[in-house]
Amino acid sequence: MKQLDLSSKILDPDDYDSLHDLMGDVTDNLEITNEEIAKYWNDLPEHIKLEAVEWGCGDTVVKDNIYEWLETRRKKGD
Numbered sequence: 686m687k688q689l690d691l692s693s694k695i696l697d698p699d700d701y702d703s704l705h706d707l708m709g710d711v712t713d714n715l716e717i718t719n720e721e722i723a724k725y726w727n728d729l730p731e732h733i734k735l736e737a738v739e740w741g742c743g744d745t746v747v748k749d750n751i752y753e754w755l756e757t758r759r760k761k762g763d
Contacts (some may be wrong), residue, residue, distance in 0.1 A: 696726060696742070703743035704751070711755040729754065 696704075696706060701719050706724055709715040726734070737747045 702743040707748055
């Protein structure tokens, strides 16, 4: 089974739209830029990226998993 190269996944405008408010809420930065969103994307665990590629960044479960990961990271002070 061929493994996806997630390092080359480029977010499209719909992905950025789906992630903007979510990531802005968690980071308390509603002016979050696409560059900042892309950085968070690159830091996401592989299993969450795989879900996002399969189901889309706007999928409720994907967004919940991203939110949980960001919130945990924020609480740890990362």
